[in-house]
Amino acid sequence: MTAITDLDLLSAFVAVAEERHFRRAAERLHLAQPVVSRRIQRLERDTGVQLLERSTRQVSLTDAGTGFLDDARRLLHDADLAVARAQRVAQGVLGRLSIGFVESVAFELLAPLLAELERRVPDVTLELRELSTEQQLTDLHADVDVAIVRELGEHELSAEHLRGRHLLTERLHVALPERHRLAGRSTLQLAELADLPFIIFPRPPVPRLHDHLLAVCARADFHPDVVAHAAQYPTMLAMVAAARGLALVPACARAIRPRGVRLVPLGDAHATTSLSLAWQEPAPAALDTFIDAASAVAHAHDTPREI
């Protein structure tokens, strides 16, 4: 098998072919002229093909050399390109990133986050998957590189290679039918809702938020009177609009402007809910940029408004 192993030989050949002069080619390559002579000899020996016709007065390409010149240039270029691509993947500016997120992220956060990622890493292909928090933490290493989840506890990060980071905390709001007697209030206390009917997230599919909201109520010393369950926000808010009960939702639910529903912020200090990032090591290099972008976008949404 006669094959090329050293791209320096190709560089020498390209230089000589373009300069048609061994000494000038050597200068271009910052080498002594005999080195270039030997590289051309080695290239011709390795390929078994005479590529250059040379006398002491002039250098010219053979037919085989003419064709090989194009191939050599392309090979050198492709080699550089391959290295550059690998470097860009390692830097996280090229590649693929699979992002999982809970439904409510799509209300406000997702659009500016995608815009920011497009700005920072346009060559990273994003795969978006709307999933529940539970599904995401389970599938984390399979389909999802990074998850945006609700109510991630610090203690959960002890799992193997599981890492997490708090993103933002938002105030809980009460969703009321717009003709409800409390709908005109600018703020409410949980205690005022103790005897009212609640629509709440069902435990089996979304246990985390279910448990969190019950815990929030418990800190206000009551157990809500649950009259219905809904696993998605539009369903839940439609039920509120139909005056079946009221619901506790994150502030970002305001963004979907539900018809016939008023959202009133809760004044209780602990009436909040958090969004966090979670991922599993090793992660794609684009993750760092993603975390940065997500934090920036969350911060921009967080500070101007009250939590």
Next chain:
Amino acid sequence: MTAITDLDLLSAFVAVAEERHFRRAAERLHLAQPVVSRRIQRLERDTGVQLLERSTRQVSLTDAGTGFLDDARRLLHDADLAVARAQRVAQGVLGRLSIGFVESVAFELLAPLLAELERRVPDVTLELRELSTEQQLTDLHADVDVAIVRELGEHELSAEHLRGRHLLTERLHVALPERHRLAGRSTLQLAELADLPFIIFPRPPVPRLHDHLLAVCARADFHPDVVAHAAQYPTMLAMVAAARGLALVPACARAIRPRGVRLVPLGDAHATTSLSLAWQEPAPAALDTFIDAASAVAHAHDTPREI
């Protein structure tokens, strides 16, 4: 500039990536295992990118390595391809050959010659140019790699790097109007034509054939009574058919079966005309095959018939 110079590093990387095992990769490459370890290290150092994740128990590709594997395989393949192409050009089975030929070659010789070349060197692109002998010998190094010419003298080959080779000799025929009194003869002697009117090739565009035919007549001790000139065979034979005169043409003119014209072979020993190849060094590698094919085709046409 961080770049690859050694394709052996890529081979090592591909082997390790495919085997996911340094020792097996080393065996595949017929190397000791430490060599492979160091080649991977060198590749990662040269590119500045970690391509493999390796513990003592398993080897896996990083994201950058996964993409780089494809590029590395393609680069190695392209390098082999480039060498193979150059070798094929040097062997003359790939490339380009420009063939010049005089008009009469198209009558008989050209078709089987092209078929033979297609069979022997299908990847050689042929450029065909019908030109006079004079034009070909002038343009030889410019546009035409090899010329098929009439009446090439040995003394002409003394020119710089001009080479030649006799191809075939064919008998001259007399072209007569089919109702001419001599048209029924199976053979004729030049001396019988001494007083008849001749149509002949004009000297300026085709001096070689003009001079040759006059010389042939001179050896039969007469100077033809030239009543008209024609530079192409169809024109000349149309004039013969119109009974303007008679003409001397090579045997291959039979192949065009001119209407209203009879071709009668000349019995004189010297009443022949030759086709030769001419080329200029250096010539494309495909020339050898061409000479071989042309000789074979000429021989096949030459031997079954009388010259």
Next chain:
DNA sequence: TCCACTGATACCGTTTTCGCATCATGCGCC
């Protein structure tokens, strides 16, 4: 005829690279 200039070669010191032997580490088995 000589000179200037070209690519090829000889030689030498340095660097690189190879293979062997060995080390460090991590998983599995008893």
Next chain:
DNA sequence: GGCGCATGATGCGAAAACGGTATCAGTGGA
């Protein structure tokens, strides 16, 4: 749970490869 085996990494000495300087040899022009 400690021992053993397999794996990739490292140390080292010998050999090969490589680059640079000096020089040779061929060619074309003054």
